[in-house]
Amino acid sequence: MQGKNKLEKIGDKVVEVLCGIYDPEIPVNIYALGLIYDVEVSEDFDVKITMTLTSPNCPVAESLPLEVEEKTKLIDSVKTSKVEIVF
Numbered sequence: 689m690q691g692k693n694k695l696e697k698i699g700d701k702v703v704e705v706l707c708g709i710y711d712p713e714i715p716v717n718i719y720a721l722g723l724i725y726d727v728e729v730s731e732d733f734d735v736k737i738t739m740t741l742t743s744p745n746c747p748v749a750e751s752l753p754l755e756v757e758e759k760t761k762l763i764d765s766v767k768t769s770k771v772e773i774v775f
Contacts, residue, residue, distance in 0.1 A: 694765065695729045701763045702727050702735055709755060712748055718756075725774065735760050735769040744775060 692700070706719040706727075718724060718739070726738040737756060741749055753771040760769040 695731070695733075698729045698733060698735070698763060698765055699727055702729070702737070702760050702766075705759050705763065706737075706756065709752075709759065711742060711752075713742065718752070733765045733767045735763075735766050736772065737769070738772045738774060740774055749773075 703719060703724075706724055707717045709718050710716065711718055711721055711723070714721065721742070723741065724737060724739045726736075728736040728738075730736075737760065739753070739756065741752065746752070753773055756771050757769045760766060
């Protein structure tokens with residue numbers, strides 16, 4: 689069995705980072721809560737995360753996506769990180 693390629697490893701690291709980000713109202717990370725629908729890593733090491741919020745009126749509706757983008761940009765090799773919010 690071959691080792692994981694670089695894109696898969698970056699995807700795994702993104703998930704690790706997401707598991708360290710918690711919903712402020714519920715002491716559960718956003719990945720475990722099911723708020724993350726998809727993590728895509730392009731050949732150019734750009735990351736796109738599709739996620740939702742706990743509610744449309746979520747008090748962190750503006751800050752949580754920015755936190756996700758900023759923290760995933762810190763991963764080695766990641767060029768850009770973009771969050772798309774869907775409901």
